[in-house]
Amino acid sequence: MNLSSLGFLRSLRKDNRQFAVIGLGRFGRAVCTTFHKLGYEVLGTDISEKFVSQVLTDQIVSHAIQLDSTQPAALKEAGIFEFDTVIIAIGNYIQESIVTTLNVKEAGVPHVVAKASSEVHGKLLQKVGADHVIYPEFEAGCALARSLTKPHILDRFDLDPDNSIVELIVPDVFHGKTITELQLRTRYGLNLIAVSHDGKFEVNPDPKKSLQQGSAMVVIGCNKDIDRLPM
Structure with missing residues (x-):
């Protein structure tokens, strides 16, 4: 953990009970599942109807909507801009990830966490306003190497x-x-x-x-x- 991460975590509202997760791949579903188990309300969105249907079937979200997160109007209609914290869990589609992050920050969402697939991707996310960038694959790789050695x-x-x-x-x-x-x-x-x-x-x-x-x-x-x- 670095000091910027500490500052971000301190800025989070302690009474926040609702989160939005954009991108319902493996990482996004894991985030939704954990939020759900902890008793928080989660809105999940994805451009894939299959992924949206799956999280509803698995009952790991409160609500789920199929939408194109690169379209500000779609995000606004879904109520994404009303959330205090939004997680951008799009990792493999860099352009969509960056545009989505830009959309939610320009709309005034206070806390935006974005998943990055590379260092360059992470820097671009920070440039467009991401408050906190995470690197799940890198962190998992480091943890695995440590556990084996x-x-x-x-x-x-x-x-x-x-x-x-x-x-x-x-x-x-x-x-x-x-x-x-x-x-x-x-x-x-x-x-x-x-x-x-x-x-x-x-x-x-x-x-x-x-x-x-x-x-x-x-x-x-x-x-x-x-x-x-x-x-």
């Missing part, structure tokens, strides 16, 4: 290019040692946030607690220091 790391949240919060399997050499004995801050420059116990995490664990082989721990610190941990 560092299987001991179960999950990772990048604070910035140099610092992260990671969940990892407790190293074998840490087994049976207390948090105090490990001296993670002194030896590795890392702070221990939580350790797992009986399937649940204990946040800010007791320094006298012994770590167990096969359990998990969550640490925060510099990536270089995280890489120095024994595995």
